Amino acid sequence: MSKIVLEIKDLTLEFPIYGGAISAVNGVSLHVREGEVVGLVGESGSAKSVTAMMAMRLLPKDAFRIKSGTIEVLGRDAVAMSESAFKEMRGRDVTMIFQEPLTALNPTRKVGAQMISVIARHMKLDKRGARSHAVKLLTSMRINDAAEVLNRYPFELSGGMRQRILIGLAFACSPRLLIADEPTTALDVTVQMQVLQLLREKVRELNTAILFISHDLALVSQFCDRLYVMYAGSVVEAGPTLDVLADPRHPYTQALIRALPDSGVPGAPLRSIRGTVPTLTALPAGCAFRERCDYAFGDCTERPPLFPLEGQERFAACWQNIN
Amino acid sequence: MTATVGSNVILALSGVSVRFPAGADWLGRPTTHVHALNGIDIDVFAGETLGVVGESGCGKSTLAQVLLGLVRPTEGTIAGGSAGMQIVFQDPQSSLNSRMPVWRVITEPVFARSRRPVGELRRMAMELAAKVGLREEVLDRYPHEFSGGQRQRIAIARALASDPDVIVLDEPTSALDISVQAQILNLLQEMQRERHLTYVFVSHDMSVIRHMCSRLAVMYLGQIVEIGNTASILGSPRHPYTRLLQRSVPKLGEGKLNGKMESTELPSNRRLPGGCFFLDRCPHAVDLCRRPQALVDGVRCHRASVLTEMSSQ
Amino acid sequence: MMSEPQSAPMKKKTFVNGYLVYRLTRSPLTVIGSMMVVLVLVAVVLAPYFATYDPNVVDLRARLAAPSLMHFFGTDEVGRDIFSRVLYGGRQSIAVGVFVVLVAGSVGMVTGAISGLAGGRTDALIMRVMDIVLSVPSLVLIMALAAALGPSLINAALAIAIVRVPFYVRLVRGQALIVREMAYVKAAQIFRAKRLHILRWHILPNTLSPVIIQGSLDLGNTILLASALSFIGLGAQQPTAEWGAMVATGRNYILDQWWYSGFPGFAILFTATGFNFLGDGVRDILDPRQKAR
Numbered sequence A: 001m002s003k004i005v006l007e008i009k010d011l012t013l014e015f016p017i018y019g020g021a022i023s024a025v026n027g028v029s030l031h032v033r034e035g036e037v038v039g040l041v042g043e044s045g046s047a048k049s050v051t052a053m054m055a056m057r058l059l060p061k062d063a064f065r066i067k068s069g070t071i072e073v074l075g076r077d078a079v080a081m082s083e084s085a086f087k088e089m090r091g092r093d094v095t096m097i098f099q100e101p102l103t104a105l106n107p108t109r110k111v112g113a114q115m116i117s118v119i120a121r122h123m124k125l126d127k128r129g130a131r132s133h134a135v136k137l138l139t140s141m142r143i144n145d146a147a148e149v150l151n152r153y154p155f156e157l158s159g160g161m162r163q164r165i166l167i168g169l170a171f172a173c174s175p176r177l178l179i180a181d182e183p184t185t186a187l188d189v190t191v192q193m194q195v196l197q198l199l200r201e202k203v204r205e206l207n208t209a210i211l212f213i214s215h216d217l218a219l220v221s222q223f224c225d226r227l228y229v230m231y232a233g234s235v236v237e238a239g240p241t242l243d244v245l246a247d248p249r250h251p252y253t254q255a256l257i258r259a260l261p262d263s264g265v266p267g268a269p270l271r272s273i274r275g276t277v278p279t280l281t282a283l284p285a286g287c288a289f290r291e292r293c294d295y296a297f298g299d300c301t302e303r304p305p306l307f308p309l310e311g312q313e314r315f316a317a318c319w320q321n322i323n
Numbered sequence B: 001m002t003a004t005v006g007s008n009v010i011l012a013l014s015g016v017s018v019r020f021p022a023g024a025d026w027l028g029r030p031t032t033h034v035h036a037l038n039g040i041d042i043d044v045f046a047g048e049t050l051g052v053v054g055e056s057g058c059g060k061s062t063l064a065q066v067l068l069g070l071v072r073p074t075e076g077t078i079a080g081g082s083a084g085m086q087i088v089f090q091d092p093q094s095s096l097n098s099r100m101p102v103w104r105v106i107t108e109p110v111f112a113r114s115r116r117p118v119g120e121l122r123r124m125a126m127e128l129a130a131k132v133g134l135r136e137e138v139l140d141r142y143p144h145e146f147s148g149g150q151r152q153r154i155a156i157a158r159a160l161a162s163d164p165d166v167i168v169l170d171e172p173t174s175a176l177d178i179s180v181q182a183q184i185l186n187l188l189q190e191m192q193r194e195r196h197l198t199y200v201f202v203s204h205d206m207s208v209i210r211h212m213c214s215r216l217a218v219m220y221l222g223q224i225v226e227i228g229n230t231a232s233i234l235g236s237p238r239h240p241y242t243r244l245l246q247r248s249v250p251k252l253g254e255g256k257l258n259g260k261m262e263s264t265e266l267p268s269n270r271r272l273p274g275g276c277f278f279l280d281r282c283p284h285a286v287d288l289c290r291r292p293q294a295l296v297d298g299v300r301c302h303r304a305s306v307l308t309e310m311s312s313q
Numbered sequence C: 001m002m003s004e005p006q007s008a009p010m011k012k013k014t015f016v017n018g019y020l021v022y023r024l025t026r027s028p029l030t031v032i033g034s035m036m037v038v039l040v041l042v043a044v045v046l047a048p049y050f051a052t053y054d055p056n057v058v059d060l061r062a063r064l065a066a067p068s069l070m071h072f073f074g075t076d077e078v079g080r081d082i083f084s085r086v087l088y089g090g091r092q093s094i095a096v097g098v099f100v101v102l103v104a105g106s107v108g109m110v111t112g113a114i115s116g117l118a119g120g121r122t123d124a125l126i127m128r129v130m131d132i133v134l135s136v137p138s139l140v141l142i143m144a145l146a147a148a149l150g151p152s153l154i155n156a157a158l159a160i161a162i163v164r165v166p167f168y169v170r171l172v173r174g175q176a177l178i179v180r181e182m183a184y185v186k187a188a189q190i191f192r193a194k195r196l197h198i199l200r201w202h203i204l205p206n207t208l209s210p211v212i213i214q215g216s217l218d219l220g221n222t223i224l225l226a227s228a229l230s231f232i233g234l235g236a237q238q239p240t241a242e243w244g245a246m247v248a249t250g251r252n253y254i255l256d257q258w259w260y261s262g263f264p265g266f267a268i269l270f271t272a273t274g275f276n277f278l279g280d281g282v283r284d285i286l287d288p289r290q291k292a293r
Helices: A048-055 A083-089 A111-123 A127-140 A146-150 A159-170 A189-206 A217-223 A241-246 A251-258 B060-068 B102-111 B118-131 B136-140 B148-161 B178-195 B206-212 B230-235 B240-248 B304-312 C012-025 C028-045 C082-118 C120-135 C138-149 C153-180 C183-190 C195-231 C243-253 C258-289
Strands: A004-017 A020-033 A037-041 A065-073 A094-097 A177-181 A209-214 A226-231 A234-240 B009-024 B030-045 B049-053 B075-080 B085-088 B166-170 B198-202 B215-220 B223-229
Touching: A004 A048, A004 A209, A020 A037, A020 A048, A020 A065, A020 A209, A020 A234, A037 A048, A037 A189, A037 A217, A048 A065, A048 A177, A048 A209, A094 A159, A111 A127, A111 A146, A111 A159, A127 A146, A127 A159, A159 A189, A189 A209, A189 A217, A189 B240, A209 A217, A217 A241, A226 A241, A226 A251, A234 A241, A234 A251, A251 B178, B009 B060, B030 B060, B030 B075, B030 B198, B030 B223, B049 B060, B049 B206, B060 B085, B060 B166, B060 B198, B085 B148, B085 C183, B102 B118, B102 B136, B102 B148, B118 B136, B118 B148, B148 B178, B178 B206, B198 B206, B206 B230, B215 B230, B215 B240, B223 B230, B223 B240, C028 C082, C028 C258, C082 C120, C082 C153, C082 C195, C082 C243, C082 C258, C120 C153, C138 C153, C138 C195, C153 C195, C183 C195, C195 C243, C195 C258, C243 C258
Parallel strands: A037 A209, A037 A226, A094 A177, A177 A209, B049 B198, B049 B215, B085 B166, B166 B198
Antiparallel strands: A004 A020, A004 A065, A226 A234, B009 B030, B009 B075, B215 B223
């Protein structure tokens, strides 16, 4: 078994707000190994992005309170580490890319200047070395005229181009872990395909692990080796992607797949999930999905643990699976 | 595409092109133009749901604006009721004014044109809200207090307020979660049945298109490159661009993606290519492709039938 | 106390009170600013109750008396109690501040909204007029206007208001240009809304926040400006109590009777600072609230 690069154990997090607190993350456990592409899937309010931002220590310090649990990044305690020690790691060994490339780049500086300053800082190179490294990175991202692109401003480039630049930057120091938060949601379908192929290549080449956050089940099914499904701040199902999608064992995962247009008949109504996501300020006791579940029964008033199922690393947090 | 005798064509575009001036010299005269639409011929039939797909720069937003009367075509004609048309936008955040209470948001199409007493407007709002599945309490609240799905319901109620015949839907569910999307799509279908509406459904999501649209138009660089029955286009795409799109769309449970890396750079729409617009990205290009391609039998590619034969061998 | 701000039908009043208080308490400067402003407003509005003497009563036996329990802030050269004069004088200053902000704000807002929405030649014309006003140094322009209109507090207020209008026009025009592109305005255009409708329902309400913010910051500065004008003799005239005028007269006595200029001067400082702190806080509350949810 290859080494674990990210391990979150039983993390519970809350955001104090006016009038109480939002229990954002509720006993979440997940892990990512070297060279794996792991998907984190969920709808709004599932806390998938929050979990990722916690792992990168990108949440503002006063905004949250950790009630329990640990986060280990590359074997080190991410919460206890000092800010400067983590800063060393972040950007070099652990990087993140986001949905909107335009806001990640400074619109008033040329792309080359931004890339060079990042590369020079993390890899301790001088300007010339950084520039040639930048050109190499862009070329590996299938960007023709890399030198020309370095001279452009971000707004002059297309969304797909910008995202490829950011991915290139993310891989500048050959990180061990890349966290990608909906990196292709804002891109056209053909560009998305290209970006994902590039990511796959990098994974193979550098043995980088990817934690891929998305709400697109079809995308995740074609890109991720393993999958975690999140709902209202907890992991409800986990396992190899194709297993989870072919044979979902949690009612939420089942309902989600049924609600897809692909699962429906054109012209006939789709099967939606009744009710709405519970507000995180007042989660119901017991299973968070209870009120929307077609199979709820007596035991569901108690919060179900993640039951291990047959198959490798296969889990579902539903009392039905106790048999 | 000519309308067949006896059919009910509610909108017809003929040779529509739209150019926007771009760049200015020191006298303020435009230096180049952005060619958003390049010769669109399309008929929309009453009661259908026509899908429009394409990627950025294909002109689908401009097409929507032309249909709604927001933009005048530089060339070509539109026939049909732009009076009875409404729109539902993609972004539920910016499509509703958060400074107006929901009952005013919903009835704005009505009181924007004529003065009505408040009581009448509120009653109208209540009826429409109930139709789209919103509770009465929402009427006095403000849009920013609601989730994306609820805001889209408000937007749909607003679109229905002026009793339109045609509604243009511009990516109405792209910003929504899967479960909410299902509810909204169901609502749209129900409204269509109840009120005999015609939809023009712009989207980049193939699975939504397949579910909602009976006919489909594929756009590339301001032209329609393929048009016809949705199931047949998605099942056996004929135009090389449609094929590329189909290949790139992730499908559930189809195994890991692999495949050749295609070039994805769109040609500029400031200086249009001479012949087929897809020429430099097409793996099957031949000399004849340097001539402008006409839309024949629903596809804009003179090699379409040859390629279909090739791929079925 | 609310526990579920999202699901229960909220009474708008509770939301405003409770949440507002919560947000205010997160920023100490805002709290300090609010307290300062409240103090000034209470003292000034309730001047008749707090004043120990009639501000215009002359008492030559007690002229230029130092601050004491009899006269908290001392007396001026004709024996008028400075404490009472400061309280009543505050009414003038606050009134001027409010007048300028209301007049400049509303005229500027409407003009800016029309300019931004209309575009084209209307916009160009309005902006050129504003540019002309802005091209003259504001203090010079104010003085010229005040002198031309005749020295009095109301004319000083008018002069300041005229000079401040272009700032609001530019502010609102910028916002209007943004709002004009929003999807809800496009939607309104699709259902053939008249421009007046768009102006009244979409542009104006969405440009109100920056105006309020600018206005609350302007209040403090206007008080300063009005006092400055009075100081040079263009604003309030004797025997009206007005802070700037008092500082001016007190100049002659400043070496031995520091309290004459000192207390009114401090009143100006205190009030202007309080409004500035409050204005910053108002901006913090109004701006991020838009992005809520």
